[in-house]
Amino acid sequence: MKVYDISWPITPTMTAYKNKQVVDIKETKNFAEHNVRESIITLGSHTGTHIDAPSHFVADGMSIDQIGALAAVGPAQVIDMMHVEGAITADMLTNIHLEPQQIVLFKTKNSLKEIDEPFDQNFVYIDASAAQALITAGVRAVGIDYLGIERNQPDHATHILLLQAGCTIIEGLRLREVPIGTYFLCCLPLAIIGCDGAPARALLFEGM
Amino acid sequence: MKVYDISWPITPTMTAYKNKQVVDIKETKNFAEHNVRESIITLGSHTGTHIDAPSHFVADGMSIDQIGALAAVGPAQVIDMMHVEGAITADMLTNIHLEPQQIVLFKTKNSLKEIDEPFDQNFVYIDASAAQALITAGVRAVGIDYLGIERNQPDHATHILLLQAGCTIIEGLRLREVPIGTYFLCCLPLAIIGCDGAPARALLFEGM
Numbered sequence: 001m002k003v004y005d006i007s008w009p010i011t012p013t014m015t016a017y018k019n020k021q022v023v024d025i026k027e028t029k030n031f032a033e034h035n036v037r038e039s040i041i042t043l044g045s046h047t048g049t050h051i052d053a054p055s056h057f058v059a060d061g062m063s064i065d066q067i068g069a070l071a072a073v074g075p076a077q078v079i080d081m082m083h084v085e086g087a088i089t090a091d092m093l094t095n096i097h098l099e100p101q102q103i104v105l106f107k108t109k110n111s112l113k114e115i116d117e118p119f120d121q122n123f124v125y126i127d128a129s130a131a132q133a134l135i136t137a138g139v140r141a142v143g144i145d146y147l148g149i150e151r152n153q154p155d156h157a158t159h160i161l162l163l164q165a166g167c168t169i170i171e172g173l174r175l176r177e178v179p180i181g182t183y184f185l186c187c188l189p190l191a192i193i194g195c196d197g198a199p200a201r202a203l204l205f206e207g208m
Numbered sequence: 209m210k211v212y213d214i215s216w217p218i219t220p221t222m223t224a225y226k227n228k229q230v231v232d233i234k235e236t237k238n239f240a241e242h243n244v245r246e247s248i249i250t251l252g253s254h255t256g257t258h259i260d261a262p263s264h265f266v267a268d269g270m271s272i273d274q275i276g277a278l279a280a281v282g283p284a285q286v287i288d289m290m291h292v293e294g295a296i297t298a299d300m301l302t303n304i305h306l307e308p309q310q311i312v313l314f315k316t317k318n319s320l321k322e323i324d325e326p327f328d329q330n331f332v333y334i335d336a337s338a339a340q341a342l343i344t345a346g347v348r349a350v351g352i353d354y355l356g357i358e359r360n361q362p363d364h365a366t367h368i369l370l371l372q373a374g375c376t377i378i379e380g381l382r383l384r385e386v387p388i389g390t391y392f393l394c395c396l397p398l399a400i401i402g403c404d405g406a407p408a409r410a411l412l413f414e415g416m
Contacts, residue, residue: 003277003278003281005277005399007277007398007399008399009273009399009400009401010398010399010400010401011400011401011402022248025400025401025402025403027404028252031263031267035265035364036264036265036364037263037264037265037404038252038253038254038264038404038405039252039253039403039404039405040230040250040251040252040253041250041251041252041253041398041400041403041406041407042248042249042250043248043249044236044246044247044248044249045246045247045248045249046246055239055245056244056245056246057243057244057245059239065217069211069213069215069409069411070211070411073211073411156243156244186394186396186411188394188396188408188409188410188411189409190218190249190398190407190408190409191213191215191216191217191218191409192217192218192219192233192249193217193218193219193233194219194233195233195247195249196235196245196246196247197246197247198249199249199398200396200398200409201277201396201397201398201399201408201409202396203277203278203281203394203396
């Protein structure tokens, strides 16, 4: 069984959205003194690989512990968008077969970046027309390989369209090593009560 | 496909090991002012459902990002230890068939506790004899339904035996709703570079 770990490793020097870094890993017991190691971890709800809960952008939206453990678990298609500059738009999806209830992950040139590069505000994103096309097709979760799924949309149309439609948003995937194809995705966010999102670990299983 | 979420929900009032609570969820952007919600999360490396990396108790042991994404993924057996007071010992395992490379999860009366009870220092744990029996049987990961896998062992024998043998330790599982039987476990810790452990989300899939 071939498995791809598509998670962004968490460390204080990792890329942060708009370079607003909050990640801190503090060792509170060290081995030399205590014969045990323990740490306190600080991170944002939208650090690295993570899931946006509806409450991130919807007034009365569900929090991350309310969306269900399987929100980003199931059959998934990795779609080739390596040629795209700027926005993934609806017209780019017309020739792609989208299964209802499928999870769609877009592999773009974002995945070529290193894990600790400064934030690139010109990342490839999903515009509102593509978000609407995914909803119309019945896609139940969509993933992107950067720390945001949209940019330059002051009304946050991509987020709000997807989250209001109950389509789960996964951000911060690392798809560089993943061949285009179909997989079983297991993306599991921490179950943080009441939170607007949570960091996750994500694996793609081949042939499952 | 029936799935059990066996994760301990994360919240500042959750049970903490020896009542040393560090969990904090701070909303840094609220919806009323910003039309978006964002939070900063603080938690210990051994909060709630989590995996102990070997470096937790072994001088030159691997950190949580080094043990491999599949350390706690695979066929798993939930074993009935609901009758046990105190320690699970080797003699309790003699009549249980343990498959090499299997993951073993012990369901004990720990699972009857609520998620926010004060820490109970009399929790059911795994003693060194049982740890040695699991290693001898070739078990590759072992899980317990409380925030520690051992107590009253000043030399930390259970941790050190298991971690030195490369047997992954999962602590803080919630097995109350899970029938005794065999499953596919997907327990995914955050990939925190260099850390001695990490919080995880854990699902049990039935019939997979």
